[in-house]
Amino acid sequence: MTAQAAETGDLVAVIGLEVHVQLETATKIFCGCSTDVGDDEPNTHTCPVCLGLPGALPVPNEGAVEAAVKVGKAIDAEIPEETTFHRKNYYYPDLPKNFQITQYDAPICQDGELEFNVDGTRRSVDIRRAHLEEDPGSIKHVREGTEGLESRTVSIERADYTLIDYNRAGTPLMEIVTEPDFREPGEVRKFLEKLEEVLEYLGVFDPGRDGSLRIDANLSMVPAEDVDDDGAIPESVLEDANRTEVKNISSHKGAEKALAFEKSRQKKLVESGRAVEQETRHFNETHGNTVSMRSKEAEKDYRYFREADLPPLQVADWKERIAIPELPDARRERFEAEYGLSDEAASKLTSTKQVADFFEDVAEEFDPDLAATWVADNLLGELNYRDMQITDIDDRFDEVMRLVELVAEDEITAKNARETVLRAMLDEGKTPDAVVEEADLGKTSGDEVAAAVTEAVDENPGAVEDYHDGDDNAINFLVGQVMQKTGGSADPGDVNQLLREELEG
């Protein structure tokens, strides 16, 4: 990048991603140890294989390969006839064998793409490759002291010693590498949201797991006039631009933030005539900035070579053999067509597979419009207000279903159902029937309502007079009076009707 570029015109950001996702399998990628580690004691989910003990050998977990094939199908990638594993050699204390088993020249997925929406516009990003590998262990740098380990965990510079936990070692990872197709940090965020959504739909990803998503992003600035009309950027232009690789990004929001920072940092450098260093930078989530890790770094030599302990896997027919569920985009379109939902409602209802599945369960029993209102607006709305996820209540779907039933059968009003029952369910963990009984929300009988109407008319001669004088607000006042007398359990529409009959009669 030269100063000349800054003088002649605008700059465009070119961004590519390497996304590491942990695949959700019951056991690790090369041994039988459970991946369900949670907060268990360090080094309790280990065996000779994932500890890299001398003589132990890896055996491929077919479940992990199947999960990878599912991802491949979802991103419309090519699955080769035969896929192989390589060793990536480097020394790091979290790597038990001091090499990582990964894939190199025959990855499980190649040449895919993922479509997503940015402000209502369809975008597509090419995925160069997606390959399987084993996760290293995790390390903690610790200060001496007596307080709990968490509070003594510090940066490597301030640490007295380092602890290694191999519980995570051998968790299946998929590294998804995109082409440098992104132009804006915001696009990256949308892409990652879509990717996560797809992975969740496939049932191969658990976003709740610590470290389940890790992102490395590279960014360079190129002169806008070097971009072709179709948006492509010639290889030579990319080669001329110095790029930085940003590591330690662990969320969609973080990715957008890190890249926005990096973009403006590079832009300023170029515009002031200074050079961008080709380097690796570390994203500091707390400060929202990136700092230099290693500058002028030569290409690392990982001395890749075939892992002879793992024979090539013949996966030619796996793509046909392995089924994947309906993906969010297809499902959204179907929801619009099948249930007559708006684009907005259908989008909300397909945001996660669980929500969509639950909606379809409700829609099967009751009116789809009612189901959509209840799941998309009421349930998701109240959950969102409480910062809760659908997964927080997925063992209480039958209760929500019962609540919708109470509304559908006119047992309680829609207003009470949402404002009293649903809230009490979420806040106090009560069942809908218990709330209805305790708060006496059963719709008031006709006689009681009729009595309340007569009472309200008798007690408010002024309002009655106003009504006869043509003041329509008077009826609203009287409806309010009746509602108060019936504890809100009458239907306001019915009350309005009854009042008019009483006053006209």
Add this chain to the structure above:
Amino acid sequence: MSHNAYITDERIAGGDDGPLADRTVAVKDNISTEGVRTTCGSAMLDEYVPPYDATVVDRLKSAGATITGKTNMDEFGMGTTTETSAFGPTENPAAPGHVPGGSSGGSAAAVASGDADLALGTDTGGSVRCPAAFCGVVGIKPTYGLVSRYGLIAYANSLEQIGPIAPSVEEAAELLEVIAGPDEHDATTRDAAEEGADTDYAAAADGDVEGMQIGIPTELVEGADEDVVETFWDAIDDLEAQGASSHEVDLPSVEHAVEAYYVIAMSEASSNLARFDGVRYGPSPDYEGNWNEEFAGVREAGFGEEVKRRVLLGTYALSAGYHDKYYKKAQDARAWVKQDFDEALAEADVLASPTMPVPPMEMGESLSDPLTMYLADANTTPVNLANLPAISVPAGETDDGLPVGMQFVGPAFGETEIIRAGSALA
């Protein structure tokens, strides 16, 4: 115990049942034994006690065998004389003052001296066959994938197999029957029966070579010592007298085999031995200062000269800019060697050659000259490159009374062929 055949002579008692109930077996010290230290002949693993048994050890125990101890070896299998061991050299019981061959020298010496009935060695480029030949006993290198490597501490994992060493072909075949067969812990194992092979190994030791076609690769005979060549042709005459016939075959690729073998073995070794960094094995670094310097110090102190030489050369051969020139070229040569063997074995039941081109060296003779030592592997390494089975049986002695071994190579999973051929001689 004699001849320094063992590193650890801890006995592991056997059972009363099973085909090896009344037998003792010495186990090479790179094969993991639960609760019994396993050093690979290296100071780096001086105190390493595996928490699990190798599959072959498991199978020995199930067969009722009594394990006599862990035998001496060249450090991590890197040597042809058992002199690179951190625990001192082993002496050849059949040729006092001479090396027992390597790297499974302790195992062959234990059998040759009668310390153990049988032994397990490992063969990466000849490490079972060479010591068997030098100590006047029988050694089998199985087809790659016949015997599980789970628990075998890797030197060069694409080349090595665990194999039996015994006083006779039949006993070696009996031990092979116990250890062979697929293993869910080793993804490279194959079921020989499913490959259409006869797996009745002991029964094949019937000495019946009537009508057997023996191919003789001239390349593997011409370069050998005169004494060795003479003994070899005498053995061929013997076989022909028993009804076999022989013809010359060409293996033009084998002149590159030693180079290809060493490039591949060293490359794999550089990666396999990377885990020995002082964190969990070997002397602990003091964890002060630069981490790279600390663990480099551990490796400098914990590994012997030959191991360091091979790790450095292997790292070099895999490095960017040299990978294609060395590692990739070696893989091409490997494919070529394989093809040559396939062609030669299409017209012969087995191929025969001297196991080693030289008789046992005197102790200390070859240590200072690694290249001479490497070249002694000329006849054994091509077989590992081709993943084929081979046996070494005693063929006689030199004029000086030094043992000479005869090697028979068979087709993949053709163990019965080489056992039959070998049993006609010993």
